[in-house]
Amino acid sequence: MDINDRIAARVKALRKEHGFSLDELAARSSVSRSTISLVERGEGNATAVVLEKLATGLGLPLAALFDDPGPRASPLSRRADQVVWRDPASGYLRRNVSPAPSVTPLRIVEVELPPGARIAYDTAQHLPAIRQQVWVLDGAIELAVGSQAWALAQGDCLAFDLDQPVAYANPHAAAARYAVVILSTA
Structure with missing residues (x-):
């Protein structure tokens, strides 16, 4: 999975985990519904500014959008x-x-x-x-x-x-x- 696919899957999963519709996340993040939809589909190249706004709308640090959603629990990051x-x-x-x-x-x-x-x-x-x-x-x-x-x-x-x-x-x-x-x- 490339990085844009990972970000897309992560944003969508976090939005659903928080119980937010596209419209709710748009209101919380000041990012348009259409831009969020593009990010979640892995289309286009979201900028750091857009990703930071989405992370803030989700109540998370920007780094959380890059996390591996898998059950990796190793204390070592190679x-x-x-x-x-x-x-x-x-x-x-x-x-x-x-x-x-x-x-x-x-x-x-x-x-x-x-x-x-x-x-x-x-x-x-x-x-x-x-x-x-x-x-x-x-x-x-x-x-x-x-x-x-x-x-x-x-x-x-x-x-x-x-x-x-x-x-x-x-x-x-x-x-x-x-x-x-x-x-x-x-």
């Missing part, structure tokens, strides 16, 4: 088995590093942000609450959380609640790589 996805809009590459969520409440995502790329999530309050830490592994990024902005260099780590818009930018000539550690407080 690199070769980790889900990798590229955002068609910004070109950023994300890798879900953590084992299955049934093994640990933490999620670790590795991101490579290309030179000149910017990704902005305008979703605000997540329920349940989500805490994040962003640790820059290589290069440098600019990170805005609400009205506050930080320039983060290699080795810097920023912790914040995911309760306001967030934007990641790489205004530099080289790619940046960072880890996002996510904890849902539910």
Whole structure:
């Protein structure tokens, strides 16, 4: 199963698990019913911004849309088995590093942000609450959380609640790589 098929199946399964119709998820996520339908059929290339809105509407972190829905409960997540996805809009590459969520409440995502790329999530309050830490592994990024902005260099780590818009930018000539550690407080 390719990554778009996995995302399609996951969004549809999570929507049904929550008991939401397409119209209900559209209202909760600010994503049109037709776009949700396209995502669930694996048609088109949903952007990270659309997927973040859907995850927020489902009350989950974005990383949950990439989870393997199977009963995998191993505490080991081998690199070769980790889900990798590229955002068609910004070109950023994300890798879900953590084992299955049934093994640990933490999620670790590795991101490579290309030179000149910017990704902005305008979703605000997540329920349940989500805490994040962003640790820059290589290069440098600019990170805005609400009205506050930080320039983060290699080795810097920023912790914040995911309760306001967030934007990641790489205004530099080289790619940046960072880890996002996510904890849902539910």
